[in-house]
Amino acid sequence: MGENELILSLQSLTMKFGGLVAVRDFSMDIRYGELVGLIGPNGAGKTTIFNMITGHYPPTEGQVIFAGRDITGLPPWQVVRLGIARTFQNIRLCREMTALENVLISFHPRLRSSVFAAILPSPRYIREERRMRERGMELLSAVGLEKWANFRAGALPYGLQRRVEIARALATQPKLLLLDEPAAGMNPQEAQDLMGFIRHIRETFNLTVFLIEHVMQVVMGICPRIRVIDFGVSIAEGTPEEIRNNPKVIEAYLGEEALRA
Amino acid sequence: MATYLQQLLNGVTLGSLYALIAIGYTMVYGILRLINFAHGDVVMWAGYWVFFLVVLFRLPWWLGALCAVVLTALMGVTIERVAYRPLREAPRISLLITAIGVSFLLENLIIVLPWAGGRQKSYPTPGLMTQIYTVGSVRVQGVTIWVPLIAAACLLGLIFLVYRTKVGRAMRAIATDIETTALMGADINRVISYTFLVGSALAAVGGILWGCRYPRLQWDLGIMPGWRAFTAAVIGGIGNIVGAMLGGFLLGLAEILIVAFLPGLSGFRDAFIFAILIFFLLFRPTGILGKPMKEKV
Amino acid sequence: MTRSNRILTFLFLLGLALFVWWGDKHSDQFVFLWRVLNFGAIYALAAVGYTVINGITGQFSLGPHGFMLLGGYLTTLFMLPMHQKKVVWLFTPLSWPFNQFTLPYSGFILALIAGGILAVLASLVVGIPALRALRGDYLAIATFGFGEILYVLACNFMGLTNGAMGVKGIPRYTNLAWSVGALAVLTYAAVRLKNSSYGRALRAIREDELAAESMGINVFRHKLLAFMFSAFCAGVAGGLMATLIGTITPDLFRFFMTFYLLMIIVLGGLGSISGAVVAGFIFAAIFEALRFVDTAVVPGMRMVVFAVLLILVMLFFRRGLFGREEFTWDWLWHGAKRAWRWAWAKMS
Structure with missing residues (x-):
């Protein structure tokens, strides 16, 4: 090695x-x-x-x-x-978005469907979106946040926000x-x-x-x-x-x- | 030779007008990080105040002009108090949107007012400004001498105010770090009011002299001078008072020279101004004098 | 979306189509209303695009009037009949290739799309340098400057625009079918975009650009995407407006147009597409209703009203009508239920 x-x-x-x-x-x-x-x-x-x-x-x-x-x-x-993924000292979540959406952002760079496919939406995009949501929920469960998935990230208590931020970083694989x-x-x-x-x-x-x-x-x-x-x-x-x-x-x-x- | 000198003087005249107006943009930006869209319209209003006071109220010109400066300065302070101050904590873009609203309001108020209206009015120019002086072979109009002199006096006064008085020190402190200055007990609101007072007063002087140079009044008269002065402020490094003066003179000279020697391009003059502005924003956003800034991660 | 909501949407679209068909058929009986609805749809269309870049992505552009100008002129050049082209460009000849051809009514959709595409190309010219380097008010000023440059060019390139005198006699093809149809299609696209993975990326950029970038989002490309979408909407809206009014001058697309659009998206709620649509129609209604004030009472009064309105909304009602929410059937249900409960409690 x-x-x-x-x-x-x-x-x-x-x-x-x-x-x-x-x-x-x-x-x-x-x-x-x-x-x-x-x-x-x-x-x-x-x-x-x-x-x-x-x-x-x-x-x-x-x-x-x-x-x-x-x-x-x-x-x-x-x-x-x-x-290489990171978190920030002063938590930087997208506060107006839900915990799940915050995690989904990290999946976006690996989305394969084009914008047009996403707008239509094409069957492949629908599959990809469903898959992203499943994996997002899996990740949130792994960090013990599944029941907070649809809460606004900015409304969560501080400690949970930190976990969302870590989950979001983990989602970038x-x-x-x-x-x-x-x-x-x-x-x-x-x-x-x-x-x-x-x-x-x-x-x-x-x-x-x-x-x-x-x-x-x-x-x-x-x-x-x-x-x-x-x-x-x-x-x-x-x-x-x-x-x-x-x-x-x-x-x-x-x-x-x-x-x- | 005489034409060159003549054009040079014209350039200095125009440049000093831009410098006077640019100060207001740069001071407000330095403190509030706001591009005061309405500043050009404040310049226009100064011209109209003179018109109202001298033509309608028959005040002597010098008194009318003096009152116009005071009224315009108060107008600037009022705008800040009513439209900008409540948004101090709001996102900066909200402030910009409000400033655009104020700009449209000031322009259209002139159209609505029965004594002004949408049509052109002629500006009362005092004899001093139209008088022709002959120096050797060069014949110059009063404006080309008086405008730079008055402007220089105002700018020197401003430099004294900013660098030698307590209010000026507070202004500079706020421009550097508004939170710390507030913590140290300075009355932020009062200093900001002073900033608008001074910036609008200088804009008023600019507007009044602008009228002497181009004696036609119309509601949209402030828009392009405003943008040129703003460009001057950006060239000099926005937030930098000396830079704004320098930028004003540079731009005024450049403009007169281009119009004088390349008249075919004068139709594209405004396009050039905005091209310069965009160029500076993209490639040299801190201007020729400014210091670089960096966002903290 | 549940099954009943799907049915509601279908019924709504069917009703809309019937209304549009009926409205166009009887347009001569409801001149004022027909005009308001057309203008409303066009403003709403441009505003939907505008809110995608300004509200959803949070990148403050002040240039939609420039994109509308491009779309308006290109559509005009495509659709103006040959004999009219000869009359208008009397002194300066019309440039090639537009002196060679003109499109029949069947080509109108092509002309509109071409206007949109031209605007998209222009958005690349300004967006590639500006969105990479600038944000906030500096971006606003750069896009504003771009719009003003386009205005100066439109005044000076006689061979394409006939200068400040403008172009008259454009066939008035725009009717409700076109304006509402374009609005419906592009609003659907905007809503889909906002709710898709791409839209999440755009919203993330608005909320925290640095965080979005740290999660692997190519921030610049996504800003450009939103900018291109907004330019396309503006270009099509410009084309529709020129063919609704029948004349075009550079002054039609000056900065006040952007001011109107800004008012619309602020009133509707920055970031809400439904808000942009609703406010677009409200704006057109007030605008046309106050027209008599401007012509008969005091010229300029209308703009004073709008300017004061914009300032008041910014000072006291910054959420706008919708905030960042969108209209959905469920939203309507909840609202209706709450209103019913409130009324019930009041009565008893």
Whole structure:
């Protein structure tokens, strides 16, 4: 296998906004099936790394290699089609649409019928639409949301919205799932439940998961490997145990505590 | 040589008019992110105020013009208060739709008013503006001298206001970040009212001088000058006051030169203006001076 | 759709067809009403297309008047009789190929479709750069500028348009069968589009463009699709309007036309196709009813009324008549039931 064991390889990614360097020389490899956490204080550049992977920001320097292919600078909609799906820190659902419709959006890029066929509608389109709805419901059941399928997404409670967003990402049939602070805004109990849920979908859908978290305790429980960044620079990597005792990490987080106090 | 100088002066005159009008677009856009569709019609109304006051009420010209500036400025503030402020929290497109409505209202009010109507009226131009001055071999009309001078005085006053006074500082702060400025205790509504007051007053000066230059009044008189001034604001980088002045002068000069030396194309003049506008929006949306902006993911 | 709803729809269409047939037959007895209904159908048709791009996709275009202009002129050039072409283009000769041929009445549908297709081509010219790079008010201004450029071109290309003097003597082929027929076909297409997987993608773009893109939607192509659909509707509407009025000038399709359409889709509820249709007819009725005010009482008053109406709707009634909902038989049932219950409770 060699090189092919890597699903994602980030090579010296740098992102500059004008004079500000948000991320500097960030490299990281992720193997198939891993569950990796990326942590760091607020404003450390975590989301920027995700945005460089998904094509929202083309990196100033460096490469993103996904499954052996250089995807640097591809637009987001192409990156998704290759098999990288993401969620957002501040949940970005189509709030006026139902939970099911939100999931169906992700199936749309693989629709084969033309617009004309959809307007008529042709028998093939009707079959495709029915099939999409079935699979959408299956997915919602898999994440325990089947009874909320026809509710307006914006009207659902926060925790369920997060699950809809994950279901929507899963509907793109990803190989790699990027979760941006999935537990943000949740209490410790909800966060624990969510982590169990993430482990569950990872096994069910045979995924590689790369997740950002701000609160260290949350990732410690489920990620065997954790990377820490601060001020756009990678400062540590290792098992939860190693991270917990790493002086640089403690300093970075203490600094933030000090700032907050 | 004399013709060149003559045309150059004409270009500067026109440019200073565009600059005066462009300020209103750029200030409002800088603060509310609204393309104030009705701004050109505010310019037109200034001309009509002079007409009403000087021709119908027989005020002396200078007093009529002064009152016209005040009335037009108040009009701008009222429009913001009544039609734009209630939509502060609404999607920005709702604001644009309302502005289009206000624009149509202002235009058609003129047609409806018995003293104005749909037909052309002639504008009362003071003698000072029509007088001919001879400098060497160059003969110039009063307007080509007075318009740039008055405009320059107004623009200098504006720069002083924006960069040297408390209100001006508040305006710039709001343009940078409206939420933070509100949090820091500035009275946003008052500053926005001031912005409309200043922008409309300058538009009024522009409209009054426009009348001196082209002394015919009609309901649609503000539309094309408005769009040219807006284009000027975009060229200079929308939201940027100095840029709007620069853009105004550039556009005025370019327009006069094209009309003077390529008269065959003058029928397509408006098409050129919009082509330039679209070109800038597509390829250089921040104008020649502006700074790039980026949406946060 | 349930069986009874299917029957209702069928009966409704049958009734509509009968009404149209009867209306066209007796058009000389109900001149005013016939005129209102024709204009209403044409406005509604353009508005349906307009709401697909503005309301459903959320991309604010201000250029439908330009697309109507293209459709109107092309249909005119196809349908104007040869002798009339000679009379109109007296000083500047009419350009090839339109000086060579003219279509008989049987070719009217081709002329309308050609007008729509020309508008679609124009929508590609403006849409490919503009929809890729611009959104919000900048997109609005770019499309507006495009419409104004078309107006200037129409005034100057004498060989095709006869300039500002316009073209007279266009055969008045448009009747209810054509206008309501085109409206019915394209409304069906718009409703199907909105409810299909493509429509979901369009609505997703309106709600959160970034999220839609992150789910693999090619945002640009879908915006272009909606824009092309709206241009087609506008082009056909322009052709119908020219052949309803019988004359065409560049001034017929200036920005006020877009203002009317904007009023219609705002009044109907941005994003509602049913709303666009209903408001289109309401607008035409008010517009024609106030015509006497404009000619006999105070010119311009009609537009003042409309401008004030638009502002008031935006300030106090932003949902419009339908919001983003659509008319369905079930919606009617529920509404009727609720009204009945309310009335019952009032009485007892």
